[in-house]
Amino acid sequence: MRRITLGGAVLRGAVSTALMASLMSAPALGAPPVDLSKWSPEYVRSIAGTQDFDTARDCAKVTPLDYKGRLTFWYQGVFEGDPDLLRQYYKDFFATFRKTYPNIQLEEQALTYNDLLDKFRTALLGNAAPMAVRLQILGGTEFASKGYLQPLKPEDVGYSTEDFWPGAMKAVTWDGVTYGIPTNNETMAFIWNADIFKRAGLDPDKPPATWDDVVKYSKQIHDKLGIAGYGLVARKNAGNTPYRFMPQLWAYGGGVFDEATANPTYKEIELNSPQSKAALQASYDMYVRDKSVPVSALTNQQADNQPLFLAGQLGMMISHPSDYNVMLDLQKKATGTDKDKAQTVIDNMRYGLIPTGPDGKRAVVFGGSNIHILKPEYVEGGKVDEPAAKAIICMWTSPEWSLKMAYAGSNPGNLNGFKTKWMKERLDSIKFLDVTTSMLPYGIPFPALPQSPEIMNIIIPDMLQNALTGAMTVDQAADDAAKKVKDLMGGGL
Amino acid sequence: MTIVTGSKTEARLRLQSGRSGLPRKVWQHRADYAYVLPAIAVMLVVIAYPIYYTIELSFFNTPPGLQLRDKIFVGFNNYTAILTSEVFWQVTLNTLIWTFASTFVSFVLGFATALALHRDFIGRGVLRAILIIPWVISAVAASYIWKWIYHSDFGIIGAVLVELGLASRPPNFIDSVSTVLPSLIVVNIWREFPFAMIMMMAGLQTVPEQLLRAAKVDGANAWQRFWHVTFPHLRNVSTVTILLLAVANFNSFIIPWIMTGGGPSNASHIWITHIYELAFGRQRWGVAAAYSVLLFLILMTLGYFYVRALSGNERREAKA
Numbered sequence: 001m002r003r004i005t006l007g008g009a010v011l012r013g014a015v016s017t018a019l020m021a022s023l024m025s026a027p028a029l030g031a032p033p034v035d036l037s038k039w040s041p042e043y044v045r046s047i048a049g050t051q052d053f054d055t056a057r058d059c060a061k062v063t064p065l066d067y068k069g070r071l072t073f074w075y076q077g078v079f080e081g082d083p084d085l086l087r088q089y090y091k092d093f094f095a096t097f098r099k100t101y102p103n104i105q106l107e108e109q110a111l112t113y114n115d116l117l118d119k120f121r122t123a124l125l126g127n128a129a130p131m132a133v134r135l136q137i138l139g140g141t142e143f144a145s146k147g148y149l150q151p152l153k154p155e156d157v158g159y160s161t162e163d164f165w166p167g168a169m170k171a172v173t174w175d176g177v178t179y180g181i182p183t184n185n186e187t188m189a190f191i192w193n194a195d196i197f198k199r200a201g202l203d204p205d206k207p208p209a210t211w212d213d214v215v216k217y218s219k220q221i222h223d224k225l226g227i228a229g230y231g232l233v234a235r236k237n238a239g240n241t242p243y244r245f246m247p248q249l250w251a252y253g254g255g256v257f258d259e260a261t262a263n264p265t266y267k268e269i270e271l272n273s274p275q276s277k278a279a280l281q282a283s284y285d286m287y288v289r290d291k292s293v294p295v296s297a298l299t300n301q302q303a304d305n306q307p308l309f310l311a312g313q314l315g316m317m318i319s320h321p322s323d324y325n326v327m328l329d330l331q332k333k334a335t336g337t338d339k340d341k342a343q344t345v346i347d348n349m350r351y352g353l354i355p356t357g358p359d360g361k362r363a364v365v366f367g368g369s370n371i372h373i374l375k376p377e378y379v380e381g382g383k384v385d386e387p388a389a390k391a392i393i394c395m396w397t398s399p400e401w402s403l404k405m406a407y408a409g410s411n412p413g414n415l416n417g418f419k420t421k422w423m424k425e426r427l428d429s430i431k432f433l434d435v436t437t438s439m440l441p442y443g444i445p446f447p448a449l450p451q452s453p454e455i456m457n458i459i460i461p462d463m464l465q466n467a468l469t470g471a472m473t474v475d476q477a478a479d480d481a482a483k484k485v486k487d488l489m490g491g492g493l
Numbered sequence: 494m495t496i497v498t499g500s501k502t503e504a505r506l507r508l509q510s511g512r513s514g515l516p517r518k519v520w521q522h523r524a525d526y527a528y529v530l531p532a533i534a535v536m537l538v539v540i541a542y543p544i545y546y547t548i549e550l551s552f553f554n555t556p557p558g559l560q561l562r563d564k565i566f567v568g569f570n571n572y573t574a575i576l577t578s579e580v581f582w583q584v585t586l587n588t589l590i591w592t593f594a595s596t597f598v599s600f601v602l603g604f605a606t607a608l609a610l611h612r613d614f615i616g617r618g619v620l621r622a623i624l625i626i627p628w629v630i631s632a633v634a635a636s637y638i639w640k641w642i643y644h645s646d647f648g649i650i651g652a653v654l655v656e657l658g659l660a661s662r663p664p665n666f667i668d669s670v671s672t673v674l675p676s677l678i679v680v681n682i683w684r685e686f687p688f689a690m691i692m693m694m695a696g697l698q699t700v701p702e703q704l705l706r707a708a709k710v711d712g713a714n715a716w717q718r719f720w721h722v723t724f725p726h727l728r729n730v731s732t733v734t735i736l737l738l739a740v741a742n743f744n745s746f747i748i749p750w751i752m753t754g755g756g757p758s759n760a761s762h763i764w765i766t767h768i769y770e771l772a773f774g775r776q777r778w779g780v781a782a783a784y785s786v787l788l789f790l791i792l793m794t795l796g797y798f799y800v801r802a803l804s805g806n807e808r809r810e811a812k813a
Contacts, residue, residue, distance in 0.1 A: 118773040125561055146560045228646070236754050237774055295645035298668040298757040308646070450558040454775050462758070469670045471758040491556040 032162045033416045039441055041434035049424030053416065055398040056100050062158045063391035068103040071388035072380065074120065075134035076369055077110030079303075082409065083325035089404045097395055104388045113239045117453060124148055128380045132389040134183055134371045134396070136239065137171045138446050138453050143372070144174035145450040150373045150384075153178040157394040163414050165366075167445050172370045174448070181397045182413035184406035185368035187439035188243065188318050189432065190355065195348035196315040200224045207316075207352035211248055214316065214355055215285050215292075221315040222292035230286055231305040231317030232293040234464040240302040242446070242456040244318045245283070245464060247364045250444055251357030252279035256455055256485060259447045260363060266447050269489075271463070272475075272482035278358075280467055280474050287468045298465055306330065310342050321436040322409030324349060351432035353439060366443030368413060371396055411437055451488050459484045544789065550782035557776050564779065571783035580759060580767070587674060588763040591749075592742040595681045600735055602682065603689020608719075610690070611697045621694075628687035636751035639680045643667050643752075667753055670760035677749050677761055681742070689734050696730035697723070729802065736799040743792060764788050 034047055056065065078087050094108060109130070111119055117139055123129045129148070143149050154161050161169060161178070168182035194204035200221040208214045218229025233240045250260045254276030257266040270276055286293045294300060294308065306323065308314040310330050317323075327349065331342035356362045371393050376384045395401050403417035407426055417423060427433055446452050463481035466472040472480060519526065551571055553564035575581045610621055627635065642649050643666035651663020666676040700723050708718045746765045749755060755762035755770060762770070764784065772781035 121773060121776065142557065145558045148560070234757075236756050237770070238754075295663070295665050295668050296647075299640070299645075299753055313646075454557060458770070458774055461756075465757040469668075469758045469760070471670055471760075488557070491554070491558075 034418055041438050044418060044423075044434065044437050045427055047419050047423075048427055049419070049421045051399075051416065051419040053399045053420060055395060055400045058158055058398060059100070059391060059394040062156075062394045063101070063387040065100060066103060067101065067387050067391065069385040069388035070105040071107070071132065071385055071392060072130040073106065073108045073132045073134075073389075073392060074116070074130045075108065075110060075371075076113055076116050076136055079112040083322050084329050085325055085408050086322065086405075089407050093396070093401055093405055096401075097392060100395065101388075101391050104385075104391060106388075106392070114237060117457075124378050127378050127382075129374050129378045131379050131384045132371065132373050132392060134369055135180075137168070137182075137185075137366075137368045137370060138239070138456060140172050140180050140370045140372060141174050141448045142450040142453055144172070144177075144179035148374060148378050149179040150375050151177050152180055152373050152393070154181050154397070157181065157390050157397060159394075159397065159414065163416055165413070165415065165440075167366050167443060168368060168370075168413060170448055171368075171445050172372075180370040180372040181393060183369045183371050183396050183402055184410040184413045185366065185440070185443075186320065186406070186410035187364040187366060187436055187443045188247075188320055188354070189351045189364075189436045189439050190316065190353060191309070191319055191323060192316045192350050192352070193309065193312065193314070193345060193348050194350050195344065196221060196225065196227070196312065200315070204348075205350070207350070208355050210355050211251055211279070211282055211357060215282050215290070217316065218286050218292040219290040222290065225315075227313045227315065228294045228308065229290075229292040229315045231300075231302075231309065231314050232283060232286060232297040233300055233302055233305065234283070234287075234297050234461055234468060235299055235301055236461040236465065237457050238301045238461070239457065241461045241464070243365050243367060244302075245279075245460060246444070246446075246456075247318065247354050248282060249276055249279040250363035251355065251361050252276070252282070253357055253359060253361060254279050256460075257447055260444050264447065266449055269482050269485050271485055272478040275357075277474055277478045280463065280478055283464060284467050284474050288470065298468060310334075310345050311338075312341060312345050318354060320409040321351070321430055321433045324351075324431050325408045349432075351435040353435065354442070362442045363444050364439045364442050366440075366445045368410065370413075411440065451485075454488060455485055459488070547782045547785050547789070550778055551786050553779045553782075555776060555778040561778055567779070571780045572787075575780060575783055575787070580762075583759055584762045584764060584767045587759075587761065588743065590674060591678060591681070591745065591763050592739055594675075594678045595685060595742045595745075596735060596738040598678075598682045599685040599738055600689045600731070602686040603691075603734075604693045604731075606686065606690045607693035607697060610694060624690060625687045627684050628691075632684065632747040633751060635680070635684060636748050639683075639748075640667070640752045643676055667761075668757060670758050673753055673757065673761045677752060680748055680752070681745065684748070685738060685741070689738060692730055692734040692737075693727065696727045699730075700726045729805070732802040733799065736795060736802060740792060740795050740799070743788070743795070 035043070059065075078090055090110075094106070097104075098106060107130075113136055116135065120129065120133060120135070120139075120143075124143070135143070140149075154163055159181075164182050165185050168185045169178065172178055172180035172182065190207050192207055197206075197217075198204040200217075201224060202217055202220060208217045214230055221227065221229035231244075233244045235241055249255060252275045254273050255270045257270060258264045258268060259266065287297060294305070294314070296304065302317070302319055305314060305317050305319075306326055307330065309317060309323075310327050324346075327342070327346050331339060331346055334342045354362060354364050373386065373389045373393070374384060376382055396405065397414050399412065399414050399416035399420050400422065402412040402414040403420055403422050403426070406412055406417075407422075408430055412418060412423075446456055449455075459481050462484070463477045466480060467474050467477035471477075550564070552566060552568060554567045554570070555561055555564045559565075606624060610617055610624075641647075644651070645663060645665045645668045648663055648666070650666070651660070654660040655663060665672060667673050704722050705718055708722050713721065744765055745763060746769065749761050749763055750766050750769065753761045755766045759767075765788075768781045768784045768788070771777045771784065
């Protein structure tokens with residue numbers, strides 16, 4: 001299989017983007033444990049396995065290991081699109097926590113990405129929330145701005161703010177106060193099937209360089225082979241949609257606001273700018289004009305794309321490094337000739353950087369999750385066992401567990417995780433990991449606003465659906481979305 | 494044991510004669526009220542208070558950056574915003590189409606099946622059991638199964654049609670604004686018609702056999718026997734079935750939410766799914782509450798007709 005050398009490309013691209021300054025430079029902060037300015041696959045490899053950490057010893061300084069207490073905890077857990085490997089690490093984490101803190105009665109509840117926000121909001125209304133919660137990166141600001149969360153910074157659980165990505169810390173900061181700690185941070189990459197590329201007359205080892213190329217390649221694949229070219233996702237109320245459309249929007253120079261700039265102010269709405277419309281037009285061209293993407297894109301999530309890709313019915317998609325492991329899991333479950341077909345797809349699976357826009361701009365969503373402690377008045381029973389909450393937060397955000405809990409699909413929120421022996425191990429065992437970590441410098445966080453969940457989960461998918469179904473023209477759909485954002489920001493009904 | 498003496502009885506009668514009108518009637522039925530008191534108390538807590546709170550909430554704005562307790566009073570603005578919004582009318586039209594089509598077809602199909610199964614034939618019991626399956630299986634499971642049956646790229650229906658050469662590519666059932674609602678209605682009918690079938694089968698048991706025989710002796714053909722004997726006897730059960738179906742359809746949530754989430758482009762949003770999205774997805778609790786109040790009024794109207802139909806039924810039975 002082709003060895004992907006991306007260091008040069010990453011450095012060139014990374015240095016040239018203002019975004020990198022936003023994510024990586026932290027002038028007000030102390031020195032981070034890793035040198036972010038040197039970020040490249042080679043650098044990541046060079047620091048892996050260089051430091052040992054004793055999680056229990058570190059967390060004992062925060063909450064004594066013999067502490068007796070009770071903790072209710074909700075978290076965004078594994079779901080149908082995750083690999084079995086990750087499921088095992090989740091099981092291991094809770095088993096280890098119970099072993100490390102045998103006197104803490106832990107009542108944990110896992111929820112899927114798409115269900116967690118709704119359930120958590122409802123629980124808060126009834127003052128029945130858990131004491132601690134691990135939310136998607138999109139959710140923290142909403143709850144912090146409403147006053148549900150307690151101030152919580154890495155120093156409260158024995159770490160330093162500099163141990164975490166500056167971009168991730170922005171997502172847990174509201175009005176200058178930190179309300180949570182990042183558990184994991186991730187960027188996705190571009191995945192393609194080299195065999196399909198070859199049969200469609202494309203260079204099997206070369207991903208599309210630009211989004212315009214994606215449109216072109218998708219059409220070529222569809223026209224020559226009669227299968228879907230690109231795995232467009234436009235389902236509403238599903239996190240997968242913004243994670244796949246926003247990189248396209250930003251690459252074309254568009255945005256919801258100015259979130260793609262180094263110092264966003266979120267004042268001007270850019271959804272109906274010519275650049276944003278160009279991005280939407282690209283999706284329209286693939287779905288309506290060329291019919292080169294799955295028709296089911298409007299009701300699909302990424303989990304629906306995975307079997308299509310494995311069946312050799314999809315040429316390209318955007319996803320995590322974990323998709324490789326997911327394919328392996330799915331292949332194991334296949335039978336007869338399907339098993340061999342699946343193996344052929346896996347052998348031809350390639351990862352590359354997400355394409356750029358027409359001006360060479362490359363972008364990806366800086367995703368991840370954060371962990372928070374609730375204020376007692378919103379918790380069932382009216383009490384929060386802070387030492388118990390801090391114990392689990394210390395463990396989850398430790399170099400060891402922030403890496404293990406992100407083993408296949410993400411990256412450790414705690415930058416020290418990159419130095420652990422488990423990072424070295426996963427670099428050797430998780431194929432294409434270096435490609436997705438190479439995308440980190442291009443990561444753009446969602447706007448740190450309480451309105452972000454609605455914008456990303458409802459307004460953006462609505463805009464896509466309005467344009468792709470022909471309910472509106474591309475211009476009308478973009479204008480309509482911009483108006484909705486304006487109304488929302490103005491506190492409209 | 495308490496022995497009622499003559500003087501005590503007299504005293505009670507005097508007390509009763511001292512009361513007149515409503516209080517007296519209440520006193521006379523005090524035991525009845527005592528029996529229903531626990532139920533009323535529970536209803537006040539779980540029904541009356543939520544209704545009151547929903548109505549109150551419908552007069553407030555709840556922006557995403559504020560907690561519900563910090564809501565802002567906006568008077569009738571939520572109602573004005575709803576009634577002047579394009580989405581409201583689109584969703585209302587969807588709801589009406591969904592409710593009437595689902596109710597009408599489910600009833601007709603259920604009735605026809607009940608008539609067919611009312612005759613005695615070999616395998617009737619097995620067939621009856623099979624036909625009830627859609628109604629008894631989980632709506633969530635059914636929705637996921639139908640989602641895959643309809644899948645626009647790899648659905649079973651599409652695959653069969655392509656395989657048989659009847660279509661060049663799988664039909665687009667749920668990813669098109671024009672076909673999504675009819676496609677979901679088909680699923681809803683599939684799930685609901687067994688209910689109508691059971692109700693009508695029960696109704697058919699009440700049609701006097703001797704009347705049908707007498708009509709036959711008098712020379713009435715099958716249609717005349719149905720129209721002049723069977724159907725009049727089923728009028729009440731039909732009314733109740735239709736009303737129950739209509740109320741259930743107005744309140745539908747699972748099928749459209751799971752299969753499409755109201756999309757694409759709001760084409761399959763009906764009132765309940767839209768209210769859910771407004772409340773839990775967009776946190777517009779005030780607007781969602783105003784929507785709920787409007788829906789409540791509509792359902793109360795339907796409920797009134799339902800109760801009237803039941804009362805009429807009882808009156809007619811009493812007369813007979």
